[in-house]
Amino acid sequence: MDNRSEVRDFLTTRRxxxxxxxxxxxxxxxxxxxxxxxxxxxAIAGLSVECYARLERGQxxxxxxxxxxxxxxxxxLDETERAHLYDLARAADGIPTSGRPRRRTANKAAARLSLxxxxxxxxxxxxxxxxxxxxxxxxxxxxxxxxAPVIGDGGCLPNLARFQFLDPAxxxxxxxxxxxxxxxxxxxxxxxxxxxxxRGLQDLVGELSTRSEDFRRLWADHNVRTHGTxxxxxxxxxxxxxxxxxxxxxxxxxxxxxxxVYTAEPGSPSAxxxxxxxxxxxxxxxxxxAVRDSEGT
Numbered sequence: 001m002d003n004r005s006e007v008r009d010f011l012t013t014r015r016x017x018x019x020x021x022x023x024x025x026x027x028x029x030x031x032x033x034x035x036x037x038x039x040x041x042x043a044i045a046g047l048s049v050e051c052y053a054r055l056e057r058g059q060x061x062x063x064x065x066x067x068x069x070x071x072x073x074x075x076x077l078d079e080t081e082r083a084h085l086y087d088l089a090r091a092a093d094g095i096p097t098s099g100r101p102r103r104r105t106a107n108k109a110a111a112r113l114s115l116x117x118x119x120x121x122x123x124x125x126x127x128x129x130x131x132x133x134x135x136x137x138x139x140x141x142x143x144x145x146x147x148a149p150v151i152g153d154g155g156c157l158p159n160l161a162r163f164q165f166l167d168p169a170x171x172x173x174x175x176x177x178x179x180x181x182x183x184x185x186x187x188x189x190x191x192x193x194x195x196x197x198x199r200g201l202q203d204l205v206g207e208l209s210t211r212s213e214d215f216r217r218l219w220a221d222h223n224v225r226t227h228g229t230x231x232x233x234x235x236x237x238x239x240x241x242x243x244x245x246x247x248x249x250x251x252x253x254x255x256x257x258x259x260x261v262y263t264a265e266p267g268s269p270s271a272x273x274x275x276x277x278x279x280x281x282x283x284x285x286x287x288x289x290a291v292r293d294s295e296g297t
Contacts, residue, residue, distance in 0.1 A: 001196050001205075004058030006222075007088050011056045013222045014075040015041055022076065045074035061092040080190060084224040087193035109254040110137035119143070124274065125263040126244070132191040132256050133200045134161040134184065142274070145281030146262070149173050149237055161188060161204060165212040175233045175241070185218040186225030193224065195256075227260070238280055239273040 016035035020027050023036065023044055031037075042052035047070065055063065055071065068089055072082045109115075110129045119127040119140040126146045128139040136157045139147060150163050150173065164170050164184050174180040192201055208215040227248040234242045244262040251257045264270035 001192060001202060003060075003088065003091050003196065006058075006193075006196070007060045007092065008056060008058040009220075010084070010088065010222045011071075011075070014077065014081070015056075018076060023074075041071075041074050045070040047071075060089050063089055063092075080186075080224050080226050084190055084193040091193070091196045109251075109257055112254075115251070115254075119259070122261060123278070124271075125261050126274075127259065127261045129251070129257055129259055130160065132195065132198060133159065133204055134188065135159050137257070141281060142278050145238075145277050146234075146236065159204070160184065161208060161215075165208050165215045172235055172237075175235050180232070181214060182218060182223065183225060183227070185215065185221075186223045187227055189219070189222065190224040190226060227258070232262075236273075236277065239277045242270045242273055243268070244270060244274075 015038070016033070018036045019034075020036065020040070023040070025036075025040060038052055038056065039049050042049045045052065045067075047055075047067065051067075052071075055067075068085060072085055075081075077085060110131075115129070116138060119129070119138065122140055123142065126140070126143045128143045128147070129137045131137055136147065136150070136159070139157070144151065147158075149169055150158050150160070150167075152158075161184055164174070164181055170180075171177045188201065188205065192198070192205065195201070205219065209219060227246070229245070229247050231243060231245050234244065236242055242264065244264055246260055246262050249259045249261070251259055264274050
């Protein structure tokens with residue numbers, strides 16, 4: 001990914017979404033394109049027009065923290081967008097991966113027994129480990145049942161972004177598909193800023209850009225986000241609709257990997273459906289084990 005074009009497109013799209021009214025300027029009718037003018041952003045940030053123009057052309061290398069902070073305030077960036085701007089500036093200065101420790105092989109990290117034990121100890125919620133490339137690396141027992149429509153009959157843990165944009169089943173599994181798609185791309189965009197040299201992520205972006213018009217359109221928006229916490233709706237083919245709260249937890253021992261946990265409000269219909277799903281999964285596991293035992297005799 002070319003850093004200059006990333007900086008240019010990010011700043012241009014942030015400027016285009018602001019109206020004069022949002023920054024306290026009187027509205028005008030003579031604007032040929034949406035958003036603020038470069039001169040207006042420069043004035044709000046306390047920069048010269050020439051300085052801001054250089055930044056928007058992607059020449060961000062060497063920009064001081066004061067300039068970046070002024071730019072973030074002028075463009076009304078949220079915390080995730082501000083962090084993304086700093087990541088782009090660090091990349092332009094040649095500082096790799098936002099100072100992250102070197103990552104171990106993700107699959108080996110997710111196979112660590114203590115991590116798997118911790119996930120399996122979560123019995124009333126869906127728990128899974130995901131890497132920056134959106135690969136689903138490990139799940140607990142309820143997670144395997146929950147993600148059965150994603151995993152499929154082959155049993156191989158999938159890439160969540162590929163499922164989101166390339167598998168028609170995603171639109172059934174995610175009732176709010178458009179919202180999920182925006183979140184997925186926003187998280188990937190933020191990860192690309194963290195580590196612009198992540199070859200796996202670059203290859204995934206290239207593949208999805210080629211194969212999905214929806215992904216290509218959303219990637220061009222340059223929106224970034226972190227997962228964090230919130231609520232999502234799902235439609236599971238076995239138990240129906242589920243409304244689940246989620247928490248994303250960084251795994252300190254494995255930089256870049258996160259543990260996500262989905263839980264239902266106690267006493268809610270979704271909590272009862274999660275229990276039904278766990279029961280269904282346990283029955284299916286028992287039946288499979290019985291078949292294997294009979295085949296082995």
